Structures are given as structure tokens and as C-alpha cells.
Amino acid sequence: MLLTISGSLREGSYNRMLCRVAAEAFGPAKVVVGDLDLPLYNGDLEQAEGIPAKVQLLADQIAGADAIVISAPEYNKGISGVLKNALDWVSRTEGNAFAGKPTVVVSAAAGRTGGETAQFMTMACLLQLQAQIISGPAVLVAGASKEFSDAGALTNDRYHDTLKTRMAALRAAIKA
Numbered sequence: 001m002l003l004t005i006s007g008s009l010r011e012g013s014y015n016r017m018l019c020r021v022a023a024e025a026f027g028p029a030k031v032v033v034g035d036l037d038l039p040l041y042n043g044d045l046e047q048a049e050g051i052p053a054k055v056q057l058l059a060d061q062i063a064g065a066d067a068i069v070i071s072a073p074e075y076n077k078g079i080s081g082v083l084k085n086a087l088d089w090v091s092r093t094e095g096n097a098f099a100g101k102p103t104v105v106v107s108a109a110a111g112r113t114g115g116e117t118a119q120f121m122t123m124a125c126l127l128q129l130q131a132q133i134i135s136g137p138a139v140l141v142a143g144a145s146k147e148f149s150d151a152g153a154l155t156n157d158r159y160h161d162t163l164k165t166r167m168a169a170l171r172a173a174i175k176a
Helices: 014-026 043-049 053-064 081-090 116-128 157-175
Strands: 002-006 031-033 067-071 102-108
Touching: 002 014, 014 031, 014 067, 014 102, 014 157, 053 081, 067 157, 081 116, 102 116, 102 157
Parallel strands: 002 031, 002 067, 067 102
Antiparallel strands: none
């Protein structure tokens, strides 16, 4: 099972589109889309009510995934709040859902760096969570509004080819 996680809640976001393109490039697999529309992490809430059901579902999806693709938008030169919040919540669940999970981080952004800072910040968080980050040529879709068709396909062959390379490496990591 391939789990895709977009750090943007907006249905039409370029990072959601990038997750869909990545899943297609990954090849045949059951694809599950992670939902990051979670309450803000609050230790008082956790103590009073425990782990919210939506957080536990996400942690279970991560734990059950064979591989994970995270698309990290860049907001004000950093990781999106919803993505950081989700990683913080999942870190509070029993076990370590991300431990050893083959994971690729990609990004799409309006700016000219394609979300580079957010991508590196996301990978730094994932290292702490012991995810198996699959390295390779970075997928940094810059000027994203010009790089996707109206149907959500990547129009730039260079980005698409790099994404296919990363998805092949992710698939190989599962078999290893």
C-alpha cells in the first residue's frame, strides 16, 4: 500500500496534484490518501481526551503502508503548519509509525525554489521519526502554477522523469 500525504489541505493544491502524479509514477498499488485535517496539537487535549481518532487513523495508515510519499508545500520559507502538526501528533501515538518506512519527500511551490526549504525541514522531522528517507534527485516543482495541466498532470518532462526515478527507487526500497 502506498500512502500519499499532502502538506496542503486545499483540494486543488499543487502538492495534492503532485501526490497523484507520484502515485501514478509509482505504478500498480493500492493508494491511500492521508488526511491532515487534524486538531492542533495540544498536550492538555491529549491528556484529557487521548489521541484523537483521526490522528490514530493516520498513524495506523503510516504503520500499515509499504511506502510513503509526502508532498511538502512551502509556506513563508518553511514547512506548512498542517504537515508539522500531523508529524507532531503522530509522534505521540503508541509505537513509532514511521520507523523504517521507505519515504520520499517531494514538493511543489509557486516560488522559484520549488519548496526546497520545506522539503529539507520535512526530511529533518522525518529523520527524528526514523523514517527511511529515500534520497535521490530532488523533485522541486518551481513555478507550480505553470507546471501542471488543468487535469493535474505534470507538463514538464524533466520533473516527470525525475519523479519516475524517485518512485522507482521507492519501489526498490520496498523489495530490499
